[in-house]
Amino acid sequence: MTPPSLDLDAVRAFIHVVELNSFTRAAEATGATQAAVSLRIKRLERRLGHQLLERTPRYVQLSPDGVIFWERARALVEAHDRALAAFSETRQRLAIGVSDHVAGPDLPALIARMNAQDPQLVIKVRIGSSGELLQSFDRRELDAVIARSHVGRDDGETLAEENLGWFAGPGWHPRGGEPLPLAMSPEPCGVRAMAGRLLDSAGIPWTETFVGSVPAVAAAVSAGLGVAALAPRMLPLGVVEVGAKLGLPEIPRLPILLHTRIHNGPARDGLAALSAAFRSAVRS
Numbered sequence: 672m673t674p675p676s677l678d679l680d681a682v683r684a685f686i687h688v689v690e691l692n693s694f695t696r697a698a699e700a701t702g703a704t705q706a707a708v709s710l711r712i713k714r715l716e717r718r719l720g721h722q723l724l725e726r727t728p729r730y731v732q733l734s735p736d737g738v739i740f741w742e743r744a745r746a747l748v749e750a751h752d753r754a755l756a757a758f759s760e761t762r763q764r765l766a767i768g769v770s771d772h773v774a775g776p777d778l779p780a781l782i783a784r785m786n787a788q789d790p791q792l793v794i795k796v797r798i799g800s801s802g803e804l805l806q807s808f809d810r811r812e813l814d815a816v817i818a819r820s821h822v823g824r825d826d827g828e829t830l831a832e833e834n835l836g837w838f839a840g841p842g843w844h845p846r847g848g849e850p851l852p853l854a855m856s857p858e859p860c861g862v863r864a865m866a867g868r869l870l871d872s873a874g875i876p877w878t879e880t881f882v883g884s885v886p887a888v889a890a891a892v893s894a895g896l897g898v899a900a901l902a903p904r905m906l907p908l909g910v911v912e913v914g915a916k917l918g919l920p921e922i923p924r925l926p927i928l929l930h931t932r933i934h935n936g937p938a939r940d941g942l943a944a945l946s947a948a949f950r951s952a953v954r955s
Contacts, residue, residue, distance in 0.1 A: 677718060679751060681711040682744050685723060687944075688712065689741060691951045692731055700947035702940070764793040765938040768804035770818035771885040772862050773927050773949075775904050781948040792941050802859040808930055815931035815942055817949065819861055827928030830946050831953040833902050835862070835922040837914035840895040845917060852897035854881035854888045862925075866900040869920040904952065927953065 687697035688708065698705040716723050723737035733741060769778065782796060797804065801818035808816045817830070845851065851870065855863045870877050881891040885905055892899045893907050900922055903912075914921065929946055933939050 677747070678711070678715065679748065681715040681718075682748055684708045684711040685715055685740075686744055686748065687947075688724065688731060689733060689737075691947055693951060694731065696947045696951045699950065700944040702943055763937050764795070765815070765933065765941060766795045766797070766813045767942075767945075768797045768799060768807060768813045768816040768818070770801045770804060770816075771798050772801070772819055772856070772860070772902070772905075773817055774798055774885070775902070775952065777904070777952045781945060781952065792937050794941070800856070800860050802861070805930065811932075814933050814938065815929065817927065817929050817945075820926045820928055827930045828946075830927045830929050831950045832924040832926050833953050834924055835900055835902050836912045837898050837917065837919045837922070838892055838901055838903075838906055838910050839898045839913045840893050841909050841911055843895045843898075843913075850876040850878040851917070851919075852880035853877050854883075854891040854897045854899040855879055856885060856888060857882050862900055865922070865925075869922065873920045875919065902953075 684697060684701060684703070687700050688694055691697050691700060694705050694708050698708045701708065712724060719736075719740065721736035721740070722734050723740055725732050725734050725737075778796075782794065797807070797813065799807075801816075804813065804816045804818055807813045820827075853866070855866070857863075867877070880897040881888065883891065885901070888899050889901065889906050889910075891897065892901075893910055898913060898917075898919075913919070927949065929942070931939075931942060933942060
C-alpha cells in the first residue's frame with residue numbers, strides 16, 4: 672500500500688505556527704488567512720493520523736507527536752528547497768536596513784528564520800540609525816528598512832507598536848541636586864531626540880554620560896553609568912524600570928515601520944516572514 676503524500680504548504684504552515692507560536696503570525700508570514708492556516712494544519716494532522724499541536728485560547732504548543740514530527744518537517748522542507756535550488760539559475764538579492772533601536776538581541780534568529788523561508792534568497796543586512804537607513808533607502812541602496820517612525824516620513828507599513836521605558840542598573844541611585852545622567856545613542860536618533868524633548872518639557876535637567884550604539888547603551892546602563900530610554904527587550908536581565916520612581920515623563924508607544932519597494936516574489940515572501948517574526952518578538 673502506497674503511504675500518503677504530504678502537502679508541503681501544510682508542512683510549511685505547521686513550521687511557521689511552531690516558530691512564531693501563533694496562527695495569526697503564521698498567516699501573516701505566509702500571506703494566507705488564519706482560517707486557511709488552521710485548515711492546512713488540520714488536514715496535515717488527518718493525513719498523519721496524529722495531533723501535532725495543542726491549542727488553547729492563550730497559547731499553541733507542540734504535542735508529543737508534534738515534537739517527533741517537528742525536526743522531520745524541517746528536514747523535508749529544506750530538502751525540497753535544495754532540490755529546487757539545484758536548477759535555479761539566478762538568486763534574488765535583498766538588502767535590508769534595520770534600526771539599532773529595533774534590531775534587538777533576537778535579530779540573528781529572525782534573519783535565520785527569514786533565510787529559511789527561501790535559502791536561494793541572498794540577504795544583506797545593515798544596522799544603523801533610522802535616519803541614515805532611510806536616506807540609503809531613498810538612494811535605492813537598500814530594498815527595505817525596518818525602523819521606528821521618523822520625523823518627516825509618512826510612508827511605511829506599521830508592523831507593531833512598542834512600549835519604551837526609563838531603565839537603570841539594579842544598584843543605581845540618583846545623586847541629589849545633579850542633572851539626570853543619560854546613556855544615549857549618537858545623533859541623529861529619534862529616540863534620543865524624543866527623550867530630550869520629554870525631559871525638557873517636564874523641566875527635568877539632564878546630561879549625557881554615555882553615547883554609543885544601542886547594545887553599548889544597554890551595557891552602560893547595566894554597569895550603572897546612567898539612565899536610558901529603551902525598549903525592555905533591548906536590555907539585559909537585572910536592569911530595572913525607574914521612570915515612576917524618579918517622576919520621569921511617560922514615553923509614548925512608538926511604532927515600528929517597514930519601508931519597502933519590494934511587492935512580490937521570493938523577496939516579498941521573505942519580508943513577510945521577517946515582519947511576522949518581528950511582530951511576535953515585540954509582543955512576546
